[in-house]
Amino acid sequence: xxxxxxxxxxxxxxATLIAGVLEGLEPLPGSEDAVAGVPDGxxxxxxxxxxxxxxxxxxxxxAAALLLVGLGDEVSYEALKTASGNAIRQVKTERAVSxxxxxxxxxxxxxxxxxxxxxxxxxxxxxxxxxxLVVRAIEIVDGDDAELQIAIAMADATxxxxxxxxxxxxxxxxEQLASLVEQxxxxxxxxxxxxxxxxxxxEKLGAxxxxxxxxxxxxxxxFLKYRPGDSDRHLALVGKGITFxxxxxxxxxxxxxxxxxxxxxxxxxxxxxxxxxxxxxxxxTVTAIAPLTDNVVGGDATRPxxxxxxxxxxxxxxxxxxxxxxxxxxxxxxxxxxxxxDLTIDVATLTGAAAVxxxxxxxxxxxxxxxxxxxxxDAASLAGEExxxxxxxxxxxxLIDSNIADxxxxxxxxxxxxxxxxLFLSEYAGDGPxxxxxxxxxxxxxxxxxxxxxxxxxxxxxxxIEIARSMAExx
Ligand code: BES
Ligand code: MN
Ligand code: ZN
Numbered sequence: 001x002x003x004x005x006x007x008x009x010x011x012x013x014x015a016t017l018i019a020g021v022l023e024g025l026e027p028l029p030g031s032e033d034a035v036a037g038v039p040d041g042x043x044x045x046x047x048x049x050x051x052x053x054x055x056x057x058x059x060x061x062x063a064a065a066l067l068l069v070g071l072g073d074e075v076s077y078e079a080l081k082t083a084s085g086n087a088i089r090q091v092k093t094e095r096a097v098s099x100x101x102x103x104x105x106x107x108x109x110x111x112x113x114x115x116x117x118x119x120x121x122x123x124x125x126x127x128x129x130x131x132x133l134v135v136r137a138i139e140i141v142d143g144d145d146a147e148l149q150i151a152i153a154m155a156d157a158t159x160x161x162x163x164x165x166x167x168x169x170x171x172x173x174x175e176q177l178a179s180l181v182e183q184x185x186x187x188x189x190x191x192x193x194x195x196x197x198x199x200x201x202x203e204k205l206g207a208x209x210x211x212x213x214x215x216x217x218x219x220x221x222x223f224l225k226y227r228p229g230d231s232d233r234h235l236a237l238v239g240k241g242i243t244f245x246x247x248x249x250x251x252x253x254x255x256x257x258x259x260x261x262x263x264x265x266x267x268x269x270x271x272x273x274x275x276x277x278x279x280x281x282x283x284x285t286v287t288a289i290a291p292l293t294d295n296v297v298g299g300d301a302t303r304p305x306x307x308x309x310x311x312x313x314x315x316x317x318x319x320x321x322x323x324x325x326x327x328x329x330x331x332x333x334x335x336x337x338x339x340x341x342d343l344t345i346d347v348a349t350l351t352g353a354a355a356v357x358x359x360x361x362x363x364x365x366x367x368x369x370x371x372x373x374x375x376x377x378d379a380a381s382l383a384g385e386e387x388x389x390x391x392x393x394x395x396x397x398x399l400i401d402s403n404i405a406d407x408x409x410x411x412x413x414x415x416x417x418x419x420x421x422x423l424f425l426s427e428y429a430g431d432g433p434x435x436x437x438x439x440x441x442x443x444x445x446x447x448x449x450x451x452x453x454x455x456x457x458x459x460x461x462x463x464x465i466e467i468a469r470s471m472a473e474x475x
Contacts, residue, residue, distance in 0.1 A: 030102020082450035085119025157276030165456030214301025240348035241267030248321030314406030353417025
């Protein structure tokens with residue numbers, strides 16, 4: 001879908017006009033004229049109360065239709081974004097003209113554009129029937145063009161991550177995923193480097209090799225580098241790229257395995273965000289590192305009790321092969337550490353415990369210090385993504401002392417699982433500023449609402465781009 005800014009007198013021929021209504025049936029500022037034209041009583045008869053999530057399509061003298069969207073009881077960035085997402089799925093014409101950005105809210109254009117572009121997302125690659133959404137273009141009346149460009153970069157990168165995550169594991173092996181990334185990079189000013197299994201062996205990424213050992217599909221490491229000429233800061237991003245997580249020999253149950261094609265959501269997020277950052281031309285050097293592998297069973301699969309040697313840092317006794325994300329991230333973080341970046345952020349669908357703690361809509365953030373966590377939380381808030389800080393509580397570190405190696409990959413208690421996993425990663429992250437984002441809960445959405453549609457969410461992409469924006473501004 002395309003988004004562009006339109007002037008107030010944009011023609012309405014064949015278009016659906018989108019106007020906002022607040023609870024109490026007050027028009028949203030900027031939508032007054034459109035709402036005033038709706039005959040008395042129609043909203044009441046239709047049961048339309050302008051609650052968030054409600055929409056009502058009525059006739060309009062000039063447009064193909066007038067779509068009224070409920071904003072709930074106050075105008076806010078979130079309300080505009082959610083309403084725009086809900087509205088776009090009701091549009092039955094190719095053109096939509098939105099009045100929602102005319103409200104005097106900060107960032108209104110961005111909210112409307114992101115809500116529309118993301119709420120109107122569909123993954124139809126495997127659908128043989130039905131036409132899906134008809135809407136092709138959203139025109140934002142009186143929008144701000146600079147804001148729109150940011151929103152488009154954010155939405156496009158998020159859509160890229162959603163597409164990769166929604167793709168079934170069968171069609172997204174490490175090798176295939178690396179080619180999908182290469183395709184997406186295209187002509188953009190980014191360098192991509194892909195290590196195959198032989199190179200991974202030469203570089204001694206023993207933890208990644210250990211996870212990959214059960215699969216007939218070879219692992220890869222994808223490096224995506226964005227080097228603007230004018231940058232003196234370096235952001236390193238590391239993403240968990242498990243192309244399918246069966247649990248390995250510590251096999252998952254059928255129910256827990258159902259969604260495990262999404263276990264490369266962290267890799268998808270860091271790679272897509274890097275493409276978005278390059279597209280915005282931000283003056284920040286970015287290196288995204290994505291170790292990619294299946295975690296499945298085979299004759300050579302790593303056995304509980306085996307010890308793995310990552311590129312750097314403590315040797316690991318693997319007591320549960322289903323705690324594999326932290327293993328490949330040990331190697332990923334080891335590679336990042338060598339670059340001595342100003343900030344390292346890893347993103348991973350790491351623990352069911354994070355999902356238990358924060359649910360399906362909130363991601364966890366851990367920071368090496370409170371300044372780093374603050375930076376991530378501030379960026380998330382600007383990006384309109386829900387993150388909450390969990391503590392890197394050192395008292396639990398002793399839970400992963402190993403009998404025969406330097407560290408073990410599980411603690412022996414199910415309590416505090418997200419914290420234990422973060423502590424494990426901290427052993428490999430080095431001494432520089434580092435944040436860990438556990439997106440196990442929000443990586444996949446279970447329902448369609450606002451900017452989200454059922455399936456991959458693309459969570460963290462916008463927050464990462466916003467972090468790069470904040471690094472570009474800081475002095
Ligand atoms: N990929 C899973 C975490 C996950 C669970 C993501 C649910 C999304 C939804 C991860 O590799 C895993 O299996 N973690 C284990 C760790 C445990 C064995 C210590 C978990 O959370 O159960
Ligand atoms: Mn696992
Ligand atoms: Zn996993």
